[in-house]
Amino acid sequence: MTIKGKAYIAGAYEHPTRHAPDKTVAQLHAEVALGALADAGLTRGDVDGYFCAGDAPGPGPASMAEYLSLKLRHVDSTELGGTSYVALAAHAAEAIALGKCNVALITLAGRPRSEGMATGTTPRLRDPNQPEAGWEFPYGLTTANGYAICAMRHMHQYGTTPAQLAWIKVAASHHAQHNPNAMLPDVVTVEDVLNSPVIADPLHRLDCCVISDGGGALVVVRPEIAKTLNRPLVKIIGAGETVKHLAGGTFDLTTSGAARSGPAAFSESGITPADIKYVSIYDSFTITVLMQIEDLGFCEKGAGGKFVADGNLISGVGKLPFNTDGGGLCNNHPANRGGMTKVIEAVRQLRGEAHPAVQVKNCDLALAQGTGMQLGTRHCSATLIMERQ
Amino acid sequence: MPRTIPAPVVTVETQKFWDAARAGRFTVPFCAACGKAHWYPRAICPFCDNGSIEWREASGKGTIYTFSVMRRAKEPYAIAYVTLAEGPTMMTNIVDCDFDALHIGQPVMVTFASTENGPPVPMFRPE
Numbered sequence: 123m124t125i126k127g128k129a130y131i132a133g134a135y136e137h138p139t140r141h142a143p144d145k146t147v148a149q150l151h152a153e154v155a156l157g158a159l160a161d162a163g164l165t166r167g168d169v170d171g172y173f174c175a176g177d178a179p180g181p182g183p184a185s186m187a188e189y190l191s192l193k194l195r196h197v198d199s200t201e202l203g204g205t206s207y208v209a210l211a212a213h214a215a216e217a218i219a220l221g222k223c224n225v226a227l228i229t230l231a232g233r234p235r236s237e238g239m240a241t242g243t244t245p246r247l248r249d250p251n252q253p254e255a256g257w258e259f260p261y262g263l264t265t266a267n268g269y270a271i272c273a274m275r276h277m278h279q280y281g282t283t284p285a286q287l288a289w290i291k292v293a294a295s296h297h298a299q300h301n302p303n304a305m306l307p308d309v310v311t312v313e314d315v316l317n318s319p320v321i322a323d324p325l326h327r328l329d330c331c332v333i334s335d336g337g338g339a340l341v342v343v344r345p346e347i348a349k350t351l352n353r354p355l356v357k358i359i360g361a362g363e364t365v366k367h368l369a370g371g372t373f374d375l376t377t378s379g380a381a382r383s384g385p386a387a388f389s390e391s392g393i394t395p396a397d398i399k400y401v402s403i404y405d406s407f408t409i410t411v412l413m414q415i416e417d418l419g420f421c422e423k424g425a426g427g428k429f430v431a432d433g434n435l436i437s438g439v440g441k442l443p444f445n446t447d448g449g450g451l452c453n454n455h456p457a458n459r460g461g462m463t464k465v466i467e468a469v470r471q472l473r474g475e476a477h478p479a480v481q482v483k484n485c486d487l488a489l490a491q492g493t494g495m496q497l498g499t500r501h502c503s504a505t506l507i508m509e510r511q
Numbered sequence: 512m513p514r515t516i517p518a519p520v521v522t523v524e525t526q527k528f529w530d531a532a533r534a535g536r537f538t539v540p541f542c543a544a545c546g547k548a549h550w551y552p553r554a555i556c557p558f559c560d561n562g563s564i565e566w567r568e569a570s571g572k573g574t575i576y577t578f579s580v581m582r583r584a585k586e587p588y589a590i591a592y593v594t595l596a597e598g599p600t601m602m603t604n605i606v607d608c609d610f611d612a613l614h615i616g617q618p619v620m621v622t623f624a625s626t627e628n629g630p631p632v633p634m635f636r637p638e
Contacts, residue, residue, distance in 0.1 A: 278615040
């Protein structure tokens with residue numbers, strides 16, 4: 123059994139807002155749903171499968187299914203944190219391959235900016251029933267230092283430098299300058315990153331992603347339906363997912379779950395990293411990108427610092443164009459979940475609909491990779507490989 | 512002024528650890544079947560699934576696996592993973608130290624820090 127060629131991404135839509143104090147989260151979900159359906163040339167009545175994650179208001183899919191007036195025969199509310207939507211695109215393909223639905227709608231939306239969350243720097247006790255809660259919360263674990271500890275270890279183990287990490291932000295900013303919706307549209311230099319205030323050693327303010335309101339949606343359909351729509355054909359050809367955790371206290375913090383989800387996706391698709399023309403890599407922080415690039419096999423483990431330096435991730439300049447929308451580092455990180463926009467920009471690239479200044483030539487194979495929750499403790503990883511037909 | 516440490520979550524699985532901590536003893540869970548120590552503590556061994564866990568008093572010695580000084584905080588603090596002499600690596604804070612002199616591989620020793628209305632939590636200081 124495989125999902126290779128069993129489903130197509132027919133609709134993709136990113137909400138243009140980055141600050142939405144005048145809208146509800148449910149309203150944003152509905153706006154992106156209608157946007158993605160219009161992009162595909164479909165309507166709400168065509169949807170028979172709905173997929174959402176923890177950002178959808180209420181437990182599971184029920185509240186949003188009602189708000190959107192959906193009539194469903196398949197639902198999936200798998201929660202994998204920020205990478206959920208990378209995995210849900212694959213889950214939609216699985217459901218379609220099994221005949222469980224024909225038109226799958228996936229939505230994401232949230233308003234952390236309007237709600238004023240100190241998202242990355244405040245310790246939060248999420249659920250006292252989480253078995254690890256008592257062993258982490260008292261120590262001031264936040265989002266920022268939960269990634270910084272990975273960066274510190276990577277630097278120790280492999281000689282990675284802060285300037286090399288900074289190149290990831292620099293590359294993202296070169297792309298964001300062409301995105302009129304980007305929160306940070308100005309090109310920055312390595313020095314700008316290194317001169318920005320340290321948040322948690324060794325990560326600077328500009329090593330961190332933005333906090334933004336907004337959302338996005340995807341429509342995944344059966345091949346027969348995709349071929350009747352007047353849109354370029356973006357075929358799902360492989361996927362992988364996993365959870366990487368602390369394994370009873372025997373872990374290597376320099377490796378991400380991409381080391382498992384990536385090879386699974388490459389194996390299913392029958393291609394190798396060298397075949398990929400464009401990558402969307404979840405960029406909650408610069409270190410997140412570096413580790414996933416290594417773990418996906420785009421360079422040797424530990425060589426990521428050299429690989430990302432000197433503009434190698436800049437479209438038209440380097441060997442591995444990444445996050446050509448500006449990514450979470452510069453463009454948008456709606457609901458503190460970057461997986462959706464990763465898939466959307468990969469779809470734009472495969473369709474040839476990215477901004478002309480960043481469009482990758484002959485982009486026939488693209489990969490979207492995400493990690494959700496926290497790199498320095500436990501996280502979910504999902505990899506999705508897509509092909510333009 | 513030192514940072515206020517929130518009370519840890521005490522459960523039926525970990526009550527014995529926190530009782531020992533209140534008495535100033537740092538204990539580590541070992542599996543009676545496979546003999547391995549694990550972290551965070553739980554009632555079932557994560558390596559061999561055995562349910563016979565023994566709490567043994569630990570040496571209190573370890574080395575810094577990684578760390579990060581949280582600069583964007585009212586009072587900067589150092590979060591860290593420390594690899595215990597007994598084997599597993601645990602999340603903690605490094606205290607009583609010069610933040611700028613911390614380094615990976617540095618030997619550290621356990622110390623307990625008071626919490627808000629809860630048992631003290633294990634932290635580490637340079638040896």
